[in-house]
Every structure is written in C-alpha cells, then in structure tokens.
Amino acid sequence: LVSESPAFTDVGVFDPSGKMVAYAGPPPSLAGKDYSEEAWFRRVHSDARGHIISDVFLGFREEPHFVVAVARPIGGQTWVLRASVDPDKFASFVGGVQPTKGVEACVVNEAGQRQTGMGGGPGPLARMPSRDGPASIFEMEHEGRSYVAAVSWLSETDWAVVVRVPRDQAYASVQRTRLILTAIMLVTLGLIVVIVVRSTRKLVHQLEQGDQTRHELRGQLFNAAKLASVGEMAAGVAHEINNPLAIIYEEAGALKDSLDPSLGDRVGDEELRERLDQICEATMRGRAITRKLLVFSRQHDEAPVRLDVNELLDRVLEMKATEFSVSNIAVTRELGEGISPILASRNQMEQVLFNLLNNAKDAIAGGGRITVRTRRDDRFVHIDVQDTGCGMTAEQMEKVFFPFFTTKAVGKGTGLGLSISYGIVKSHGGRIEVSSEVGEGTTFTISLPFA
Structure with a gap:
C-alpha cells in the first residue's frame, strides 16, 4: 500500500469478534487490540455496500487518521480489512x-x-x-x-x-x-477504489486458501488419530474375535470326528442342529465385532444428526469393554435421565469419547475405575469421564490440549488425541474442560448445546 501511496500508514485484518489478528505498520502495540466497540468497525458491519471510509479521529494511536475498511464473509463469518490513512x-x-x-x-x-x-x-x-x-x-x-x-x-x-x-x-x-474539481474527485476516488479492491482481493484470497488448508489438515489429523485409536483397540478386538473362532473350531472338529467311521461316534440330527446353531451364532458375533470396527474407522465426514448421548456412550463402552476387562478396570455408568439430544456428527463424537477413554485407561496402572456420567442444565448436556489414575500437575493441565503434548511414554501416544477432540467439540459449539489432582485422578468434562 505504501508503494502505491505514502498516505497509507498501516493495514490490519480483524476477526469477527473485532480483534486485530494480523497487522503491518506502526505502532506494533496495536496488534491484538479489540476494535469491536469502535464506531467505524460497527459501521462497516452494518453498511450494505460492505465498505466504508471513516471521518478523521484519534483512536488507539492517539493521532489523527481516517480508515478505509472492507468487510467480507468468510466461512459464514464476517472478517474486516482496514487500512489507515494519514490525513x-x-x-x-x-x-x-x-x-x-x-x-x-x-x-x-x-x-x-x-x-x-x-x-x-x-x-x-x-x-x-x-x-x-x-x-x-x-x-x-x-x-x-x-x-x-x-x-x-x-x-x-x-x-x-x-x-x-x-x-x-x-x-x-x-x-x-470545474475541471479541477472533476480531476480531484476522479483521481481521489479512483486511487482509493483501485488500491482497496486490489488489496482486498489479494488478502481475501489468501484467507480463503488458509481456511481451506486448515480444514484439510484438521481432517487428516482426525483420520490419523482415529487409526491410532483402532491400533490401540487391536488387542481387545483380537481377544473378542478369538472367542467365536475357538467355538467354531471346536464345533467343526466335533462334526468332523462324527464323520469318521472308525470312531463310531455318529451324531443325531438334533445334536447336529445344535452344533450348527453354535457355529452360526459364533460367526454372527465375529461379524458384529468387525462391523463395529469398520464403522468406527471409516474416514468420510458425516452430516450432523440428532444423537442420544446415553446411547452413544453405551455403544462406545461396549466396544471398549473387553479392553477394560483385560486391564482390570471397572466401569461405572451414571447416565442421567431426560438428557436432551445433541446435534453432532456421530463419527466425530465417537472419536472424542474414544480419545478420553483411552487416556483414562492409560492413566490407570494395575487396575482402577473409570466413571462415565451424563447430566444437563438449561442449555448444555455435560459428559464427565473420570478416572482414578495418576492425575496431572497444574503445568501439565495448561498444555494438555496442545498438539503433540503427551504425558505418556515414548511410543505410547501421538499427542494429537486431546487437541483433535478439543477442535471437534469447539466446532460443535461446545467446550471441553479438565480438572485433576496428582495421585487422585483426572476428570474431563464435555459440554455440548441441545439440538
């Protein structure tokens, strides 16, 4: 902008809340300021044309200046580009x-x-x-x-x-x-319009590209964390599938022996039917286990639907039951009555709950208890996942939602589960909070608005 005209002193980008998130120009202390109550900011949001030029005022810099501001919708929210001009x-x-x-x-x-x-x-x-x-x-x-x-x-x-x-x-x-007046008007207007339009198009394009990149990266991280959860469930799933396979093997062997004339142990029709029924039942059980795993590991995004939180928790806990049993972890369910449904992606909500339950299991050494609780207030459904594990320090809780931060041993975790869960909950209009005491355990609380 300065190369186009030395009258421009700075340029800034403002998020929908009025906070300056990007800034170039003096003084640097203006970066991060909240402009939501400034008259020009409110005016550009209400202007039907989407752009305004303010009167000269002092503002935060305490120096006379006026601004050229342009508002554009990006991702359903209004962002503002503003340039300051030295009068x-x-x-x-x-x-x-x-x-x-x-x-x-x-x-x-x-x-x-x-x-x-x-x-x-x-x-x-x-x-x-x-x-x-x-x-x-x-x-x-x-x-x-x-x-x-x-x-x-x-x-x-x-x-x-x-x-x-x-x-x-x-x-x-x-x-x-008359010619002078016309020249001044045309040159001034042309200069302002050309500079603002060129700069706005460039910055809006960059913002759109950045938003698309963030969306794609978030999807990749979500799928990576989901596959990591599938890997953590592998041992429990293998145990679940091994049981029906053992039944099938035993019954098939008995039927095979009954066909050997040297053994003289022919089975009757009724016994044959019972053994075949057991084989069918074991086969259906194995198929149900693999179907649940395949449904969880699919990578496409689902449209938000009305979800029963208690039913969702029952489904997730059922998939984790064997894993908890092998780890000597008892699960207590305190599911409230009359819990209002939420509007959310089932796949993403399952991922959040799997992440929290996996962390609770890893925090418990030598057996313990995980308590899952649901409750509601006037606006939100609350889900508590509480464990009796090792707990966290205050310093660890401050970083717990940071990407790649983990308290687990090397090779035990990616450090992405909680950061991805935080993003998923925020994208659904909710929040996720943590409370913990060293040696006492940790509680994660998810709050989601009613559907």
Missing part, C-alpha cells in the same frame, strides 16, 4: 492538485467539518448541499476576503471535496475550476 499526507495529495495559483482544496464530512487541511481555512462550512443534488457553488467570507467555494460529494463515502478560490479570480476561470 496530512492525504491533504498534501488533495491540496497538491492546484494548477491555478490561489486555488485551495480540502475534504469535509457530511457535517461540513474539514478532514484535510486548507491552509488555515475556515471551520465547519455554514452550508452543505444536498447529497442527492448536483455539485454546489456558493460564495463565502473568510477573514475579510470573499471566496467562491465549490462542493461535490464523493460517491463511495460521506465526504465532499471542497475547492475555494478568491472571488475576483474565480469568475475569470469558471471552466478551469
């Missing part, structure tokens, strides 16, 4: 377009207050023409001298360009004054 440098540009000696120019707002200097010129103009009308030319007095003043509104803002010339000089070059 003195802008005034030198406006005042410099003076091909006729004695002509002075400035810019005023709708109330007639000067936004750029006019060489010791007048205060607020006593008369301002209607915005809907044509350019206005009138006579005015200042410090004992008579002037002819011309006012023309700019189409993209509530500003007007004011040009004044001594009365005795004005009428000798009326046509020249």
